[in-house]
Amino acid sequence: KAGVTQTPRYLIKTRGQQVTLSCSPISGHRSVSWYQQTPGQGLQFLFEYFSETQRNKGNFPGRFSGRQFSNSRSEMNVSTLELGDSALYLCASSLGTGINQPQHFGDGTRLSIL
Amino acid sequence: KNEVEQSPQNLTAQEGEFITINCSYSVGISALHWLQQHPGGGIVSLFMLSSGKKKHGRLIATINIQEKHSSLHITASHPRDSAVYICAVTDKLIFGTGTRLQVFP
Numbered sequence: 001k002a003g004v005t006q007t008p009r010y011l012i013k014t015r016g017q018q019v020t021l022s023c024s025p026i027s028g029h030r031s032v033s034w035y036q037q038t039p040g041q042g043l044q045f046l047f048e049y050f051s052e053t054q055r056n057k058g059n060f061p062g063r064f065s066g067r068q069f070s071n072s073r074s075e076m077n078v079s080t081l082e083l084g085d086s087a088l089y090l091c092a093s094s095l096g097t098g099i100n101q102p103q104h105f106g107d108g109t110r111l112s113i114l
Numbered sequence: 115k116n117e118v119e120q121s122p123q124n125l126t127a128q129e130g131e132f133i134t135i136n137c138s139y140s141v142g143i144s145a146l147h148w149l150q151q152h153p154g155g156g157i158v159s160l161f162m163l164s165s166g167k168k169k170h171g172r173l174i175a176t177i178n179i180q181e182k183h184s185s186l187h188i189t190a191s192h193p194r195d196s197a198v199y200i201c202a203v204t205d206k207l208i209f210g211t212g213t214r215l216q217v218f219p
């Protein structure tokens with residue numbers, strides 16, 4: 001069974017641009033959660049999607065948004081990029097909704113802002 | 115004070131040693147995750163537990179909900195155990211800052 005796939009693996013952008021990251025969950029998993037990891041703040045929860053609906057949201061500005069498609073694939077968008085958005089972005093999928101489900105993580109997308 | 119504290123922040127060990135990583139939290143929870151992150155970023159979920167103890171191979175995780183404390187133990191440590199170990203308090207979606215473990219042969 002294929003694992004969680006995140007694309008692209010690496011991305012370089014400049015301030016002010018926008019970026020879209022993609023996450024394909026394990027087949028059959030309907031929940032996708034997104035996380036940001038930085039050296040200073042560690043891992044932080046961004047949001048969770050289940051059945052195309054955002055179920056939970058972390059404390060991030062509105063520049064961070066996401067969506068989920070009917071096949072459970074999810075995208076995360078960050079607009080008006082700032083230097084501080086440089087981070088490893090991880091997604092995780094699970095069978096059901098709620099963070100109290102076993103999470104299966106992708107390898108992440110490393111975003112660098114110049 | 116962080117709501118989830120891990121100790122130690124860094125840990126070095128010789129192969130074969132018994133390792134303990136601690137996680138204390140100040141919020142109410144129903145479950146706690148232990149995660150392992152290898153260089154390069156990939157994260158593996160090791161345990162999700164809400165009470166007592168779980169064991170998987172050489173790894174053992176315990177939790178005491180009343181004392182708001184969890185421990186991750188590694189028996190007979192091996193260089194391939196070198197990674198960052200992160201505890202996560204799931205109800206509030208808060209992560210500890212991680213414990214960087216290096217096991218030398």
